[in-house]
Amino acid sequence: MSTGGSTFWSAVRLVARREFTERIRDRGFQVSVGVMLAILLASVAIPAALGSGSDKYDVAFLGPRHTELAQTARHQATLLDVDVRIGSVADRAAAEKALSDGKLDAVVDDGRILVDSKLADPLAAVLQSSWATVERDRRLGTAGIDPGAVNQASTIAPMPKTTLDPDADQRDARKGIAFVGTLVLYGMLMLFCMWVASGVVEEKSSRIVEILLATVPARALLTGKVLGIGLLGLLQMLVTAVVGLAAASALGTIELTGAMIYPVALVLLWFVVGYAIYACLFAAAAARVSRQEDLQNVVTPMTSLLIASFLAAIFLGQKGGTLAHVLAYVPPFSAMLQPAMTAADEVSVAENLAAFAIALLALVALVRLAARMYEGAVLRMGGKVGFKESLGGSARKS
Secondary structure, X not given: OHHHHHHHHHHHHHHHHHHHHHHHOOHHHHHHHHHHHHHHHHHHHHHHHHHOOOOEEEEEEEOOOHHHHHHHHHHHHHHHOOEEEEEOOOOHHHHHHHHHOOOOOEEEEOOOEEOOOOOOHHHHHHHHHHHHHHHHHHHHHHOOOOHHHHHHHHXXXXXXXXXXXXXXXXXXXHHHHHHHHHHHHHHHHHHHHHHHHHHHHHHHHOOHHHHHOOOOOHHXXXXXXXXXXXXXXXXXXXXXXXXXXXXXXXXXOOOOXXXXXXXXXXXXXXXXXXXXXXXXXXXXXXXXOOOHHHHHHHHHHHHHHHHHHHHHHHHOOOOOOHHHHHHOOOOOHHHHHHHHHHHOOOOOHHHHHHHHHHHHHHHHHHHHHHHHHHHHHOOXXXXXXXXXXXXXXXXXXX
C-alpha cells in the first residue's frame, strides 16, 4: 500500500515539475507577468502622484515685522492643520526669483502677499489670519491696550473631536486592496484554469496522453497538471502581492499593518482553494473533447460560474446583505466573496474559517468527481464524450 502511494506521488511530482518548468519558460507567460506588474505599479503610482498635489507650502517673510509674522504663521498653521514651512530670503529681488523658480509658494512683504501665479486657499487662510493677528496687536498697542491681555482672553482651545468611526480610513484602504485583489484573483483563476483545460486537450488531440498514461496513472497525471500550473499561479500571485504592497507602502498610499495584510493573505489563500476547485472541473470537462475548437463549449458552465462569482464579489461583497452572506459560504462563490467581505468588516475570522472548512469539504468531493470523469474520458477520441459516459468507468478498460 505504501509503495503504491509512493509511486503515485512520485508520478505527481514528475508531472507537476514538467508543467511548472514548461510554463515558466513560456515567453507569453513572462510577458503577461511583466504587463500585470506594470499595470499594478501604475495603478498604485498614479493615484499617489495625483493625490500628492502640493499640500506642503513654503513661505517667507520680509519687512520690519517678518519675525513676528513668521511666529504667528506657525501658530495659525497648527490651528488650521496646514503644513507650512517658513523659509528666508534676503530681499524683494531674491523673493521674486524664488517664487518664479518654484522654491517658494508665497512671500509676505510689508502687508502684501506675493505669488508667482496663484495662492492656494489653505495657505491664504494661514497668511491672512496671521497678518490680521499681527496688525490687530499693533493697533491695540497704539491705542494703549495690552495686546497680551487681549490675546490671553481670546485664546480658546479648539473643540475636541470625537470620531464615531475611527477605522473608516483603514477600512476604505482595505476595501481598495480587496477590490484590486478580487480583480487579480479573477484574472488568475480564469487564466490558469484555462491553461489546465487547454493542456488537457492538447495532450489528448496529439495523443501524447496515451504515451503518458502508459507509465503514469490518470489520477496522477491530472493531479500533477493541476498542481504544477497551480504552483506557478501561486508564485505569480505572491510576486504581485509583494510588489503591490511594497510599492503602496513606499509611496505612502497605505501603512503596512496586520489589518492591511490580512485581506491580501486571504486572497492568496482563496486562490489556492478556488483554483483547486475550478482547475479540476476545467480539466475534467476538457477531457471530454479532442479538439481545441470544442473546448469553449464544455468549459462554458465553469467560466459562467467564475464570472458570476466575480460579479457577486464586486457588487455584493462590500455591501453585505443576506444574499452576500449566504453566497459567502457556498463554494466556489466563497473564494471571491470572503476577501471582499472581510475587508468591509462584513465577516469575521471565525466566519472565514467556517467558509474555508466548507470549501475544503466541497473540494474533496469535487476532486473525486473530476478524477473519475478525467479517467473515463481522457482516452476516448473522436466526438465529445457525454457526461454520463465519462462517469461510466475508466476509458482504459474500454
